[in-house]
Amino acid sequence: MDVKLLEAFRAVVDHRSMTAAAGAMGVTQPAVSTQIARLEEAVGFSLFERANGRLKPTPEGMLFYAEASRVLGEVDRLQAATVQIREGQSGRLSIASHPSAAISLLPNLVAQFLAERPGVAVRLISRHSDVVSQLLPTESFDIGIAELPIDDSQVEVRRYAMRCVAILPPRHPLAACKLLTPQLLGAHPMVMPARSHQVPNRIRSVFSAAGVSINAVVEAEFFASLCGLVAAGAGWSIVDPLSARCFEHLGLVTRPFEPAVTYDIGAFHRRDREPSVLATAFLDMLDDKLKG
Secondary structure, eight states, X not given: OOHHHHHHHHHHHHHTSHHHHHHHHXXXXXXXXXXXXXXXXXXXXXXXXXXXXXXXXXXXXXXXXXXXXXXXXXXXXXXXXXXXXXXXXXXXXXXXXXXXXXXXXXXXXXXXHHHTOTEEEEEEEEOOHHHHHHHTTTSXXXXXXXXXXXXXXXXXXXXXXXXXXXXXXXXXXXXXXXXXXXXXXXXXXXEEEOTTSSHHHHHXXXXXXTTOOOOEEEEESSHHHHHHHHHTTSOBEEEOHHHHHHTGGGTXXXXXXSSOXXXXXXXXXXXXXXXXXXXXXXXXXXXXXXXX
C-alpha cells in the first residue's frame, strides 16, 4: 500500500477538509481527492462521508485511521533510523585491541566517539596482538588494533609508528636531563619490556650500537606494568608516548630518547567487505589522533 496515500488520508482526517489537508501537504485539492479515491478503491470501503457540508470519517474510516497512524509512525521512525545509520549516529561497533592500546589509547577515543554519537554502542575486547590478528578474519569484529607485523592477506591495515620515550621514577638522578641516551642510562637499573614485544629488540639494538650494556633488573609484559614499576622506583624504561601520558599521574618523568626507537601498531578491518560507516568514522578519528 502506497505510503503517500496513507499520509493524504491522515492529513484529511486531521484537518477535516481536503482543502486544508492539501494546503498542509503543499499539493492541490484535486490531487488529495484523487489520492483518497485511490485509497478507498484499494481498501474496498468508504473512508469519509459528507455531513452538513463537511467531511466526516466513517466508522470504518476511523478504525483504518488508527491503523494507518500506527504504520505511519513506524515509517517515521524508520526514516529517522535511516538518517542516523547513514550519518553514523546509530548502531554497534566492535573493536578487538591489544592491551596497550586498550589501556592508553582507546578509552579517551571511545568516550569522544560516543559523546558525538549518543545512539551508538561500542564493544571493546582486549587480547594479545597475535590473537587479535587471528580473530578478525573469522570473528564479527569491525576493527582490530594490534602491534605490527600483521598478516595483511585478509585484512586492510592502517599503519602507525610512534616514537618511544624514556620514563624515569620521580627524583631519578637523570631527571634533570632534557634528552636521554644509552650512554646516560646504561649504568642505571632498567625495567625491560618482555621479549614478546617488538620494542625490546630495538632497545637492545641501539644500546649495542652505542657499545653500552643494559642493566635490566625487571622484565614486564605490558607497558602499563612498566609504567607502574618505574613509578614505584624499580628503574627506568622505554615505552610508547601514549602509555607515558596515560600514567603521568603516577609522577613519571618523561624524556625524549636518542637514537629513535619506534613502536609500530596497525588498525585493520576485513579485506572482503567494506567497513561500516561507524567503523570508517572511528578509523578516521584514530588517524587524526595518531597522525595529528
